[in-house]
Amino acid sequence: xxxxxxxxxxxxxxxxxxxxxxxxxxxxxxxxxxxxxxxxxxxxxxxxxxxxxxxxxxxxxxxxxxxxxxxxxxxxxxxxxxxxxxxxxxxxxxxxxxxxxxxxxxxxxxxxxxxxxxxxxxxxxxxxxxxxxxxxxxxxxxxxxxxxxxxxxxxxxxxxxxxxxxxxxxx
Amino acid sequence: xxxxxxxxxxxxxxxxxxxxxxxxxxxxxxxxxxxxxxxxxxxxxxxxxxxxxxxxxxxxxxxxxxxxxxxxxxxxxxxxxxxxxxxxxxxxxxxxxxxxxxxxxxxxxxxxxxxxxxxxxxxxxxxxxxxxxxxxxxxxxxxxxxxxxxxxxxxxxxxxxxxxxxxxxxxxxxxxxxxxxxxxxxxxxxxxxxxxxxxxxxxxxxxxxxxxxxxxxxxxxxxxxxxxxxxxxxxxxxxxxxxxxxxxxxxxxxxxxxxxxxxxxxxxxxxxxxxxxxxxxxxxxxxxxxxxxxxxxxxxxxxxxxxxxxxxxxxxxxxxxxxxxxxxxxxxxxxxxxxxxxxxxxxxxxxxxxxxxxxxxxxxxxxxxxxxxxxxxxxxxxxxxxxxxxxxxxxxxxxxxxxxxxxxxxxxxxxxxxxxxxxxxxxxxxxxxxxxxxxxxxxxxxxxxxxxxxxxxxxxxxxxxxxxxxxxxxxxxxxxxxxxxxxxxxxxxxxxxxxxxxxxxxxxxxxxxxxxxxxxxxxxxxxxxxxxxxxxxxxxxxxxxxxxxxxxxxxxxxxxxxxxxxxxxxxxxxxxxxxxxxxxxxxxxxxxxxxxxxxxxx
Numbered sequence: 016x017x018x019x020x021x022x023x024x025x026x027x028x029x030x031x032x033x034x035x036x037x038x039x040x041x042x043x044x045x046x047x048x049x050x051x052x053x054x055x056x057x058x059x060x061x062x063x064x065x066x067x068x069x070x071x072x073x074x075x076x077x078x079x080x081x082x083x084x085x086x087x088x089x090x091x092x093x094x095x096x097x098x099x100x101x102x103x104x105x106x107x108x109x110x111x112x113x114x115x116x117x118x119x120x121x122x123x124x125x126x127x128x129x130x131x132x133x134x135x136x137x138x139x140x141x142x143x144x145x146x147x148x149x150x151x152x153x154x155x156x157x158x159x160x161x162x163x164x165x166x167x168x169x170x171x172x173x174x175x176x177x178x179x180x181x182x183x184x185x186x
Numbered sequence: 187x188x189x190x191x192x193x194x195x196x197x198x199x200x201x202x203x204x205x206x207x208x209x210x211x212x213x214x215x216x217x218x219x220x221x222x223x224x225x226x227x228x229x230x231x232x233x234x235x236x237x238x239x240x241x242x243x244x245x246x247x248x249x250x251x252x253x254x255x256x257x258x259x260x261x262x263x264x265x266x267x268x269x270x271x272x273x274x275x276x277x278x279x280x281x282x283x284x285x286x287x288x289x290x291x292x293x294x295x296x297x298x299x300x301x302x303x304x305x306x307x308x309x310x311x312x313x314x315x316x317x318x319x320x321x322x323x324x325x326x327x328x329x330x331x332x333x334x335x336x337x338x339x340x341x342x343x344x345x346x347x348x349x350x351x352x353x354x355x356x357x358x359x360x361x362x363x364x365x366x367x368x369x370x371x372x373x374x375x376x377x378x379x380x381x382x383x384x385x386x387x388x389x390x391x392x393x394x395x396x397x398x399x400x401x402x403x404x405x406x407x408x409x410x411x412x413x414x415x416x417x418x419x420x421x422x423x424x425x426x427x428x429x430x431x432x433x434x435x436x437x438x439x440x441x442x443x444x445x446x447x448x449x450x451x452x453x454x455x456x457x458x459x460x461x462x463x464x465x466x467x468x469x470x471x472x473x474x475x476x477x478x479x480x481x482x483x484x485x486x487x488x489x490x491x492x493x494x495x496x497x498x499x500x501x502x503x504x505x506x507x508x509x510x511x512x513x514x515x516x517x518x519x520x521x522x523x524x525x526x527x528x529x530x531x532x533x534x535x536x537x538x539x540x541x542x543x544x545x546x547x548x549x550x551x552x553x554x555x556x557x558x559x560x561x562x563x564x565x566x567x568x569x570x571x572x573x574x575x576x577x578x579x580x581x582x583x584x585x586x587x588x589x590x591x592x593x594x595x596x597x598x599x600x601x602x603x604x605x606x607x608x609x610x611x612x613x614x615x616x617x618x619x620x621x622x623x624x625x626x627x628x629x630x631x632x633x634x635x636x637x638x639x640x641x642x643x644x645x646x647x648x649x650x651x652x653x654x655x656x657x658x659x660x661x662x663x664x665x666x667x668x669x670x671x672x673x674x675x676x677x678x679x680x681x682x683x684x685x686x687x688x689x690x691x692x693x694x695x696x697x698x699x700x701x702x703x704x705x706x707x708x709x710x711x712x713x714x715x716x717x718x719x720x721x722x723x724x725x726x727x728x729x730x731x732x733x734x735x736x737x738x739x740x741x742x743x744x745x746x747x748x749x750x751x752x753x754x755x756x757x758x759x760x761x762x763x764x765x766x767x768x769x770x771x772x773x774x775x776x777x778x779x780x781x782x783x784x785x786x787x788x
Contacts, residue, residue, distance in 0.1 A: 079629065082645040087312050087380065090752050091647065097262065097747030097776055098314050123305065129260055130280070134309040139639040165591070165627070165647060184634060 038157045039109040050175035052147065059111040060147045062155035068168055070161060072176060075169035077152025078161075080145040084136075092163040093156040099131065106150075106157035114150050118142065144183035213323055213367055214453060216270070221729035223269040226319040226364035227607065228685075228726075230451040231515035234609035236727045239689040240734035241785060246691050246703045246712045249783045252735060253293055254718075257778035259283060262722050262743020264605065265319030265364055266683065267780065268327075269728040270341065275322070278778055279743070280308060280315035280332045286344060289730045297344030299329075307333045307355045310638065312380040313745035316362050316722075318448075318605065323367035324392050330361040330374050336390060338372075348395040352376065352388055357637050359383050366449035368458055368488040371398055375445030375460065379508065382440035382466040382641040387484070389491060399491035403443025403462040403479055404429045410479060411491045418495045418545060420573045432476040440635050441473075442466035443480035447510030448607055452526070455543055457485045457494055459515070459528060463508035468599075469630035469643030470584040476501040481509040483530060483538075485545060495545030500534050501574060504583040505559060505628060506599035506644075507534035512607045515542055518615060520666050529665040531608055531619050533601025536563065536575070539665045547573055551668030553661065554602040554621060556651040559595055583628045583644070591629040591645075598626035598648040600679065600745060607724060608663075611686035614706050616671055617663040618692045620680035624648050624657050624754070649754045655768075657750065660684075660694055660702075662709060672709040677768055681746040682738070683724025693736060695721025697746055698773040701738050701781065717781045720774040722746060733784055741778035742770065 037043070045053035045063045051072050053063040063071040081093065088099040095101025106114065121135035136142035142149070155161045216224040220237040228234045241249065257263065259278040268275040272290040277283070281303055286296040308315055311332060321328040326347055327339045334353035339346060352374055353359030358381025365374045371389040378385060384405060389398040401411040407427065414426040430438055444463040451458045462484065465477035481500040486493050500507050514529045528542035535557030539549035550563035559581035564571045579585050586592040600622045608619040626648045633643035650657050658676035663669070682695030690706045697720045703713040720742025727736050753769030 079631065079645040082647065083631070083633070083642045084640055086646075087640070087642070087748065088309065090748055091754070092752070094752030096749075096751045097743045097770075099748075101752070121309075125305065130305045130308060132305045132308040134306070134639075136639070139636050140634045141636075141640070141642075184632070 038107050038154060039113070040111045040154070043154055043158050051170060051173035060151050062151050062160055064155065064160050068166070070155070070166040070169050071151070072170045072172050073148045073151040074155050074161060075166050076145065077148035077150070078166060080142070080148055081152055084142050085149065093153050094163070099133070102153050103156040106153045111150060115146055118146055118149070140184050144180060222271070223267070223726050223728050224322055225366065226265060226268070226321060227366070227448050227450065227512070230453065232448060232450040232512050232607065233514060233516070233686070234607060234684060234724070235611050235686045237688045238727055238729055238734045239687065241687065241691060241736065242689040243691050243705050243712060245785060246689070248785055249703065249713050249715070249736070250786050251715070252782045252784040254782065255287065255293065255780040257283065257285070257741070257780065259741070259778045260776040261741065261778070262314040262316045262747050263739040263741030263778045264316040264722050264744060266724040266726040266739055267737055268320060268322050269726070270322050272730070273341070275320055275327055276780055277317055277320050277329065279317050279741070282317055282329060282331045284320060284327060284329055284339065284344070286341070299339055299344040301331055301337065303331060303333045304355070307360060310355055310358050310381065311360050311362065311377065312640070313748055314743045316744050318362060319364040321365040321367050321372065323372070326392065328365045328367070328372050330363055330365050332360055332362070334359045334361040334376065336365065336372065336374050336395065338392070338395060350390060350395040350397070353383070357381070357383065363446040364448065366451065366458070367392060368451050371488060373449055373458065373488070375447070377444055377446040379442040379444040379463045379466055380640055380642055381638065382442065382635050383444060384439055384441055385444035385462065387445045387460060387486070387491070389488065401486060401491040401493070403445065403482070404433065404438040404441040404477070406430055410493070411486070412493045412496070417493045419497060420545065420547060424496065429478045432478040434474050437473050440466055440641065441477065441480065444508070445510065447605055448512035450513040450515050451488065452515055452542060455526070456487065457542070458488045459483065459485055459513040459542065461509035461511060461513070461530065463510045464503050464506045467633055467641050467643035468506050469588065469633060470502060470504040471588050471630060472632060472643065477503065481507065483509065483513065483528070483540070483545070485542065497540065497545050497547065497573065499532050499536070499538065499575070502584065504577070505534070505595060507532065507601055509533070511603060511605065514608060514610050514617065516610055516612070516665070518666055520548065527665065529610070529617060531603045533597070533604065534559070534575070535597045535602035536560070537663055537665065537668055539668065549665065549668040553619060553663055553670065554597065554623060554659065556596045556623065556625065557602060583630050588631050589629065591627050593627045594625060594652070595628055596625040596651055597622060598624040599628070599646055600624055600648070600749065604681065604745065606681050606722070607683040609684040609686040609692065611692070611706055613688060613690070615664070616706070617665055618684045618686055618694070618706070619661045619663050620682055620684055620694055621659045621661060622657065622679040623650060623654070623659050624679065625651050648749060657754070660704070660709070674704065674709050674711070678750055678770060679746055681722040681744060685725035685727055685736070687727060693725040695723065695725060695738050695740070697721065697742065697750065697770055699740055699742070701725070701736070701783065715783070718779045719777040720747070720770065736783040737780060739778065739780055742774050742776060
């Protein structure tokens with residue numbers, strides 16, 4: 016009898032961890048990398064955290080860009096604020112495509128009690144050039160793969176990334 | 187004959203007085219009546235002190251809620267109500283409703299005003315859709331809307347008398363500040379320091395909204411309204427092109443220096459005082475130079491806007507230490523000499539005392555002992571760096587450079603104090619200062635400017651000073667010596683404007699939602715009551731039908747609601763650290779409400 020309970024608990028644990036490793040775009044496990052950008056089995060951008068805590072460049076860059084462009088509304092570390100929702104939670108159900116669409120075009124959630132408005136960032140190079148970085152960082156936050164602090168160690172910026180950044184930012 | 191002469195003389199004088207216009211004589215007089223609270227700052231000197239003394243240190247413990255009023259708006263409620271005669275005027279954050287309440291008739295709503303504004307202005311407001319209150323004069327209520335429109339409403343009916351566009355929200359120019367009425371003019375500032383706005387202070391005629399002058403914080407002399415010979419900085423003429431020569435190229439055009447703080451006015455010197463905010467962007471490497479006149483205390487002539495004197499507190503800002511906080515005007519004796527003083531608690535953590543007639547710097551001392559970006563201000567008048575703060579390399583994000591994370595800077599960008607105004611009691615000659623006790627890591631990096639889009643350029647993380655858990659203090663400060671007299675720890679930043687009273691009691695609100703009363707002499711807590719939501723509003727007092735009331739707006743939000751909602755983390759705790767410090771969301775939720783207190787009937 017006791018053993019059965021234990022087995023049931025074990026099954027629940029497996030199920031729980033299954034849930035923890037899925038978000039709005041499915042299983043975030045990185046299956047391949049292209050020039051320092053990791054992709055999941057669906058081909059969506061994703062994070063990679065090594066055993067010693069080293070994060071991929073995009074996660075680190077996303078942390079920095081988030082805390083410049085996004086946190087003034089969405090709060091530190093994707094935790095939300097009195098003003099805007101916690102993106103750490105939003106990305107649990109929001110897909111990569113939806114995320115890109117909202118950041119580029121903005122959104123309005125108007126209810127009888129609140130008017131939540133997010134602007135369109137498609138024309139703002141400080142955001143538009145770093146959409147994947149932001150997505151990957153927040154995807155890592157949504158899956159608790161990185162904590163609430165600045166990632167201590169990160170992979171280097173690849174040459175391909177540096178070139179793309181320069182051409183996108185125009186400097 | 188004598189009678190006739192007298193009559194003519196008197197009516198001629200009356201005509202003369204009406205001709206030199208005088209909304210502010212009326213206002214000045216009304217502001218001396220402690221039963222009313224006719225301007226957002228309480229009085230022109232910004233002391234937030236009331237002569238009312240029915241509520242005393244001995245009886246404040248018995249305070250009760252007399253009545254409450256829901257504003258019907260969520261979001262951060264800054265500022266406080268006005269009380270003019272039997273009417274109370276309550277404002278809200280976006281959509282910027284205004285209610286006129288009848289204090290003589292069960293606080294019934296006499297009229298309510300709600301402007302139609304494009305909701306696209308909401309995300310252009312950097313730190314919540316706050317509004318710091320309305321102003322009254324000449325039978326009108328003046329509202330500075332989120333979309334940077336200034337609107338004059340009939341104070342009896344709420345009908346729009348006139349409205350004028352002060353700026354363009356599609357370029358990031360927004361309105362959050364409370365207007366101030368001086369003589370026949372209404373003065374309003376601009377918000378938008380995180381959007382590369384070239385910010386200004388503007389005066390409009392109260393009769394028709396016609397613009398009288400506009401003075402930018404940076405730009406050519408004719409735009410910033412300085413006279414190269416007559417306008418002084420620390421006693422010396424500022425000279426030609428004092429602003430533009432401290433910027434690279436035409437960066438001053440997107441230079442920030444916003445003007446969203448409180449104004450003060452000295453009728454005898456006929457000068458208005460206010461501060462300008464951070465230079466845009468937050469990345470100091472991208473804008474070499476002193477970036478004048480951002481981060482500056484301004485003294486201007488209210489009739490034509492010309493600057494009498496300026497003092498730049500934080501040349502070439504590297505930390506977002508906006509200089510907008512209120513200027514408090516007092517008459518005190520220093521070294522046996524009666525002085526007309528101006529005291530200012532800057533975001534940069536220094537408490538400044540200046541002579542407000544000529545801008546002479548008298549005191550500049552840290553009002554939070556943890557302030558560590560500077561070793562202090564050079565007070566040697568013959569030194570080439572006189573009046574400048576000495577920046578320590580360890581906290582210099584300019585020295586660290588782009589893509590370098592400078593750690594452990596105190597205070598954080600929130601400042602040792604933000605817009606929440608301090609109070610001054612002439613009885614104790616002490617200032618009562620609501621403070622933040624938060625430090626930060628700051629990493630600047632290169633950004634591009636796009637009109638109407640955020641122009642920030644730095645990554646920040648914030649946390650309490652190492653080894654401490656309280657994120658705020660409420661302190662008493664001696665402005666003559668620059669010393670803390672007493673200091674009470676608060677779990678969260680104190681983001682509520684203080685009130686000092688002749689009853690020997692000082693009031694303030696907390697982010698958890700407590701209205702607190704403390705002894706003005708000792709700081710001892712005498713009373714607290716938890717209101718419906720966190721308090722970022724300013725405490726007000728008035729008297730109605732012989733009874734003293736204390737009023738405060740609750741409604742958590744603002745920058746505090748954004749930065750502290752989820753709690754801060756300890757950056758040294760390493761990977762996987764979870765909320766090292768208290769989260770505001772565990773204490774309070776959104777909701778605008780006015781709570782009014784009084785003593786129970788005897």
